[in-house]
Amino acid sequence: MRLFSTWLSGLAFSPLALAFWPSSDVYNSVQVPESPYNNDQPKVKVETLFQFPNNGSWIDNMVVRSDGNLLLTRLDTPEVWQVNTTSGNATLVHSFPNVTSCFGISEIADDVFAVVIGDFDSKTYQPTAGSFSVQKLDFSKKNATQDERALAGPTASEIAAVPESLALNGMATFAQDSNLVLVADSLMGVIWKVDTETGDYAVALNHTTMTAAPGPLPLGINSCTVLGEYVYYTSTTRMQYCRVKVDKEANAVGDYEVIASGFLPDNIELTPDGTAYIPTDPQNGVVRITPLGQIALVAGGQISMEMPGPTSTRLSKDRDVLYVGTSGGQIAPVLGTFTEPAKVVKITLQS
Template sequence: MRFPITWLSGLAALPVVLASWPMFYNTAELEVTPPFTNQEPDVHVETLFQFPNNGSWIDNLVVRSDGNLLLTRLDTPEVWLVNTTSGNATLVYSFPNVTSCFGISEIENDVFAVIVGNFSTKTFQPAAGSFSLQKLDFTNIPSSAEERQSENPSASEIAALPETVAPNGMATFSRASNLVLIADSPKGVIWKVNTKTGDYTVALNDTTMLPAKGQSLPLGVNSLTVLDDYVHYTSTTQMKYCRVKVDLDANPIGDFEVVASGFLPDNIEVTEDGTAYIPTGPQNSVVRITPLGQIALVAGGQISTEMPGPSSIRLSKGRQSLYVGTSGGQIAPVLGTFVEPAKVLIITLGGKGWR
């Protein structure tokens, strides 16, 4: 499926669209680049799974070793398993005494760290001191609901995170050193947490990570991933995709570089050659960014209802497809009115088929 250039022109109207969201963005502080001029060829998009009710919100995705997905929900403290062959989805764990799940990352084979805490998807306010990092152990638990029957992963706390404001995206930095990195969006820093000891401290701190000035929604550094000796991260209200070279302890040893800007980035996935795929949240699209910062539209568009509010993205195990989770457009309904239940999409690249 090719996407007409006319869809791209909708991005030129972005300041007007953002002006209709006074709760979330102050357009006087946002600068927008011209519309994207190229696009990913031979792309096919289809829905793998969709929740039944409006208000559902997928925050993050991770691909298991068998190719199936785990997803976290922001509107409820649940982790779901999605079979990428059948499209069937099942609830695998619900965390008690919190309202939301955020980032998820594999820290050992079939063992995952999950950020949980109290957060309102209506007011977008986090509850200070409520966040923690939890462990879900799926070891020896089959992926399929039929085989799993009543078995669920075991859960345990890795660390309470009282100093964080609203920890969001997460990536495993090194299994050998037991480190994960966590983006704290309002605080504008990236924490590192030792998943064995529970110790945590700020690892990365730069002005590119701060929320843009004058924004009602203080959303700075949003998500991150690690490729070789670089940490790649998105900064939403600053409308930037950045990277920084780090040492073996995740300390910066290079400049904080802006790779691309002028769009509203959420989650991020980076391929082995340095190509980044980023969902744009309120812009209802996924873009591809080359290591030189060239931006191309992959799928969706500002006024397209194909993927309202894409919030998370992961490459399939076979590296030929992208899985995209959405919020259903809850932050910014398409054309001001269209919302739908959250869903998982498959974007097949190059016309090569699933996975």
């Protein structure tokens, strides 16, 4: 039996959350009578933009390029794909040799991206310690047209191998005027900082909220992102969405705060006002969380087949569309049996 399924069945403290997704009225984790944020369940249109042909495919993370198209990483194979958000057509843009999987991806310069790669068994959920590194994919060809850049593909190079890491996962660019990226280590329960120019790296943030909860699945911090002076992160088995204030070197200078809890978070997408969109992979939905911690369901749900196993969310440049990448429900099949190939879901946010 899969470790995650075993761990889910042991969550005796939240059977309701795992059997059915409560309405936003019931599921708000913080009730603030005079909240400036309206967090009613939004009106949305949900449609499939692209789907891979085979079961077992698994989208881990995504990023929106400057042209509005998506780059996505795959966990089941060491590949990065591009999805045209207008046509829905997808193309393989790069395959990394000598590893099994791709994880976090983040833009570090104009059309230049850092990508986490390593060895991970998508059937047993076991990473290979010491196999992880941060790579660079450079799509920027200054004298080429956009079509020429797309046809040529990116130039790949290594930024840094991190042999001390145990399971690198989600990643975020720290600041526009910084060479740093932050990388979550799900097994070690820390956030590494990596200098994309020198390749130097060190542990930046380390707290109990980043470590795995007691149980058979050692999955702690899953993803991180940055807004203003804060690093935001999700901790999956602890079922927490948190933040911490940091200085210019990504060192903690404030308390580690739990913003919301009680659900199974994966990656994070943040708006400028601090509103988060978080996929809940085993719970088959996407939630919206206000800066005050109020939770509302955006789409999907525990027994919904709209988006089995959502892993990553990204907003379009105008923030009218939320793109969701999925694992096809591999971690926890819908109703115990239904899985499908990984896909990109397009959620149009309607006023």
